[in-house]
Amino acid sequence: MIKTFWIAFRLQITYRVNTIIYSLKQLPLIKRILPVSLYASKSLKAIASVISLLWEIITIFLYKGLYLGLFFIIPILFSNIDSSLQPAFFLNILLFLTIAGAVSNNRLFEPGRDKYYSIILMRMNAAKYTITNYLYELLKIIIGFLGFLIYANITFGLPLYFCLLVPLAVCGAKIISSCYSLYQYKTKGKIRNENSPVKAVWSIIAICYLLAYLPFITGLALPIFISIVILAIMSLGIIGFIYIYNFSLYRPMYQVLLGQKFSNINTSIKEITNSSYLDSISNDVSITSKKKGYAYFNELFVKRHQKLLWRSAKRITIFTLGLLIAAIIALLSFPKVHYEINSLLLNFLPYFVFIIYSFNSGKSVVQAMFRNCDHSMLTYSFYRRKDVIISLFYLRLRDIIIINLMPASVIAIGLPLLIYITDKNTNPWIYPIVFICIIATSIFFSIHYLTCYYLLQPYNSMTETKSSTYSIVMSITYLVCFAFIYLKMNAFVFGLIMITFCIVYIIIASTLVYRYASKTFRLRQ
Numbered sequence: 001m002i003k004t005f006w007i008a009f010r011l012q013i014t015y016r017v018n019t020i021i022y023s024l025k026q027l028p029l030i031k032r033i034l035p036v037s038l039y040a041s042k043s044l045k046a047i048a049s050v051i052s053l054l055w056e057i058i059t060i061f062l063y064k065g066l067y068l069g070l071f072f073i074i075p076i077l078f079s080n081i082d083s084s085l086q087p088a089f090f091l092n093i094l095l096f097l098t099i100a101g102a103v104s105n106n107r108l109f110e111p112g113r114d115k116y117y118s119i120i121l122m123r124m125n126a127a128k129y130t131i132t133n134y135l136y137e138l139l140k141i142i143i144g145f146l147g148f149l150i151y152a153n154i155t156f157g158l159p160l161y162f163c164l165l166v167p168l169a170v171c172g173a174k175i176i177s178s179c180y181s182l183y184q185y186k187t188k189g190k191i192r193n194e195n196s197p198v199k200a201v202w203s204i205i206a207i208c209y210l211l212a213y214l215p216f217i218t219g220l221a222l223p224i225f226i227s228i229v230i231l232a233i234m235s236l237g238i239i240g241f242i243y244i245y246n247f248s249l250y251r252p253m254y255q256v257l258l259g260q261k262f263s264n265i266n267t268s269i270k271e272i273t274n275s276s277y278l279d280s281i282s283n284d285v286s287i288t289s290k291k292k293g294y295a296y297f298n299e300l301f302v303k304r305h306q307k308l309l310w311r312s313a314k315r316i317t318i319f320t321l322g323l324l325i326a327a328i329i330a331l332l333s334f335p336k337v338h339y340e341i342n343s344l345l346l347n348f349l350p351y352f353v354f355i356i357y358s359f360n361s362g363k364s365v366v367q368a369m370f371r372n373c374d375h376s377m378l379t380y381s382f383y384r385r386k387d388v389i390i391s392l393f394y395l396r397l398r399d400i401i402i403i404n405l406m407p408a409s410v411i412a413i414g415l416p417l418l419i420y421i422t423d424k425n426t427n428p429w430i431y432p433i434v435f436i437c438i439i440a441t442s443i444f445f446s447i448h449y450l451t452c453y454y455l456l457q458p459y460n461s462m463t464e465t466k467s468s469t470y471s472i473v474m475s476i477t478y479l480v481c482f483a484f485i486y487l488k489m490n491a492f493v494f495g496l497i498m499i500t501f502c503i504v505y506i507i508i509a510s511t512l513v514y515r516y517a518s519k520t521f522r523l524r525q
Contacts, residue, residue, distance in 0.1 A: 099204070111193060
């Protein structure tokens with residue numbers, strides 16, 4: 001098994017090195033400097049392999065440190081809760097996020113390219129490959145957690161034996177989840193795909209996150225003793241590794257799982273996985289439009305793909321509306337918390353930038369446009385003319401803005417309403433500023449995704465993302481929006497800043513698309 005792991009590890013490092021070289025060659029300025037012969041350079045690959053190996057070691061601690069810092073330490077330290085309650089809060093978050101991670105973050109069922117290259121193309125022993133790599137993932141969890149849990153022991157006064165128990169509990173929870181999914185495949189043929197979680201998984205994640213951070217609102221967390229007992233029981237889940245070790249259906253399972261992502265394994269599998277996607281596209285031949293030119297073309301597309309384009313926005317709107325109604329009922333029932341809630345709403349408006357970012361369906365709408373239209377139309381030269389691109393850009397921008405305004409409008413109306421309920425003497429200028437700020441933020445993300453699509457067009461004919469620049473921009477967007485969670489600013493001031501920024505961004509984005517989109521809106525190779 002050690003030989004199997006070493007071959008797979010070297011393959012993973014090689015793939016990572018080639019990906020880095022490819023990504024560098026996609027950057028606008030660097031790609032002209034780097035020759036194609038880099039892929040054959042043994043010295044460069046040796047250096048890149050060392051760097052990649054060092055990065056593998058660093059990430060063992062980096063990811064666990066970010067996870068514990070962002071989701072545990074920062075919320076507890078910045079919430080100003082009593083120090084005597086900090087251990088209970090820490091354990092409460094740990095317990096429920098461990099459950100969420102067990103059902104949503106399990107490498108055993110991730111259809112990655114490393115599995116595809118190793119199991120399908122190189123015909124490696126699927127059981128040996130899976131077991132050794134899964135052991136390696138569990139070992140990284142144990143090593144990564146230990147160092148930072150010792151810090152938690154010092155900061156929150158958690159028992160040392162508990163710090164040693166937690167990594168085992170996390171691994172045990174993941175093993176229990178894996179055993180259940182393997183049993184489901186063996187008995188019912190159901191295959192778990194980590195990249196496409198089902199509704200039940202999303203529901204469990206939402207409930208777990210709610211229960212994890214509910215104590216920050218109610219002030220009540222699970223007793224320390226109960227949390228430790230449950231985590232101790234979870235740690236016994238490591239015994240379940242025996243089932244994983246003896247499981248004999250890894251190859252057929254991965255053939256189907258990887259076939260859902262890599263079309264050249266089995267064409268019929270791709271058709272099956274696309275069936276639900278195609279069902280959301282209307283085949284009604286009576287659908288038409290009274291418009292002319294590209295407005296006619298765009299309206300037909302929107303009407304025929306209405307279910308696909310609006311599905312996410314409608315669900316989020318219903319969910320947001322439900323939360324708003326629940327919040328109103330809670331505030332009317334508990335007037336004693338009005339002062340604290342009003343203070344939060346007036347000082348944590350930046351938090352809603354991340355919420356609007358999370359709810360915005362601009363990226364998925366753009367992907368639908370490419371998959372169902374542009375990947376074919378871009379093969380025609382007339383479709384890449386400047387006048388055609390600009391015409392469709394503004395037509396699509398209008399549609400994306402309208403789609404995203406549905407859930408955003410609920411927040412834009414709901415926030416001022418909650419502010420009014422909690423304090424009727426609030427400065428009247430706050431209400432229009434907050435409303436316009438939320439609407440402007442939604443419009444900003446709509447134009448941001450469409451602008452990035454036209455200026456960086458990241459997809460090839462197989463709808464794979466092939467632009468490192470696009471990936472970098474999307475990552476920076478996420479990090480900036482996430483950082484807004486920790487920004488505290490007066491709602492009036494932040495609202496004015498955000499409205500101004502959105503207006504300026506819209507002008508700049510429109511100018512860039514007008515000048516450069518005709519050159520950049522191409523199929524990736």
